[in-house]
Amino acid sequence: MLNNFKQSRDQSEIKLFQTDRVWSVIRQQVFDLVDQAHARGQAQNSHLTHELESALAKHFNRAYCITTACATDALDIAVQSLQLEPNSKIAVPNYTFTATAHAIARSGNRPVAVDVLDNYCINAAAVPETKAIVSVDLFGNMCDYQALYSKNIPLIVDAAQSLESVGLDGVASANHGLLSCISFSPSKTISSWGSGGAVLTDNAELAQRCRLLRLHGKQANKNMAMAPGLNSMMSSFECAAVLVGLEYSKKWQARRQQIADFLRRESAHTAAVDNLVQHTLSKLVFQSNNRSAVVNRLNQLNVETAVHYNLLINDEHIYRNDQDFLNSIKLQSTSFTVPNQHTLTDNEVEIIAKGLK
Numbered sequence: 268m269l270n271n272f273k274q275s276r277d278q279s280e281i282k283l284f285q286t287d288r289v290w291s292v293i294r295q296q297v298f299d300l301v302d303q304a305h306a307r308g309q310a311q312n313s314h315l316t317h318e319l320e321s322a323l324a325k326h327f328n329r330a331y332c333i334t335t336a337c338a339t340d341a342l343d344i345a346v347q348s349l350q351l352e353p354n355s356k357i358a359v360p361n362y363t364f365t366a367t368a369h370a371i372a373r374s375g376n377r378p379v380a381v382d383v384l385d386n387y388c389i390n391a392a393a394v395p396e397t398k399a400i401v402s403v404d405l406f407g408n409m410c411d412y413q414a415l416y417s418k419n420i421p422l423i424v425d426a427a428q429s430l431e432s433v434g435l436d437g438v439a440s441a442n443h444g445l446l447s448c449i450s451f452s453p454s455k456t457i458s459s460w461g462s463g464g465a466v467l468t469d470n471a472e473l474a475q476r477c478r479l480l481r482l483h484g485k486q487a488n489k490n491m492a493m494a495p496g497l498n499s500m501m502s503s504f505e506c507a508a509v510l511v512g513l514e515y516s517k518k519w520q521a522r523r524q525q526i527a528d529f530l531r532r533e534s535a536h537t538a539a540v541d542n543l544v545q546h547t548l549s550k551l552v553f554q555s556n557n558r559s560a561v562v563n564r565l566n567q568l569n570v571e572t573a574v575h576y577n578l579l580i581n582d583e584h585i586y587r588n589d590q591d592f593l594n595s596i597k598l599q600s601t602s603f604t605v606p607n608q609h610t611l612t613d614n615e616v617e618i619i620a621k622g623l624k
Contacts, residue, residue: 338450342370407547
């Protein structure tokens with residue numbers, strides 16, 4: 268039995284994402300912060316932006332942090348900052364959300380899908396000759412970074428789903444790579460209640476390029492554009508929401524860990540969860556060879572489920588290649604996601620466990 272969140276909830280469906288419950292906790296703190304910026308007429312690029320960038324850089328032991336309007340923009344900007352020749356091939360795991368490949372394509376380069384290991388992360392041994400790699404620490408699991416670094420090509424880490432993940436070597440997911448990118452979309456463990464992302468790096472030159480690329484390629488409007496950049500800024504409200512969320516991060520992660528441990532013990536099905544110092548548990552994904560029956564049972568218990576992901580990178584016509592994706596296909600046909608939010612009540616967790624037996 269779990270021992271937290273005993274309060275009763277009048278809700279017919281146990282949802283995958285419960286941002287309404289989180290908002291009830293942080294609402295006043297966010298309003299208090301954002302009011303300080305809005306009272307000064309600062310809807311963007313306020314003191315909250317600089318506070319958030321400083322907090323993230325310190326949290327992930329990075330020299331520089333550049334916030335962006337979303338994680339896809341962060342990835343786009345990070346790839347552009349490498350200044351590769353146009354149409355360069357960049358490796359990306361086949362098992363990930365399409366946005367990762369889109370960011371590579373938007374930057375004028377070619378995504379090359381690569382099969383994954385059993386933990387849903389890119390198989391470094393299968394990476395063909397490419398100019399760079401965009402790895403993804405999916406569901407909070409972490410890549411084999413020693414193998415990726417041995418490729419001796421630029422590595423960008425998509426840490427959108429691994430904000431709290433820390434490897435056995437004590438290195439955080441977002442601390443890996445020449446650049447790393449994080450996300451604050453509503454489905455993430457720390458949400459902006461809008462959108463938002465960031466690029467992290469220790470390289471001063473790359474950081475400066477990223478700053479220019481996020482705002483029309485300019486240091487300021489009066490300056491000459493150095494590149495055709497984006498207009499990619501987080502609002503003061505979004506920055507405030509993330510700043511408050513970061514205060515609760517450890518507590519929320521500990522609750523997700525407690526829930527995941529309980530569900531994995533009670534479940535008849537396997538979940539690929541890496542052994543880490545700390546695991547984000549952004550999504551709790553199980554596998555079953557009889558997935559439809561398990562999902563139907565959970566749905567009958569009013570538990571919302573999802574398949575992450577129905578479409579993989581090589582399923583998209585615009586990114587298709589002739590490599591083998593045997594492991595991706597196996598995982599795609601067996602994987603399903605159950606709720607694992609820190610806001611779940613003990614009763615709700617026990618209902619999910621019943622459906623997983």
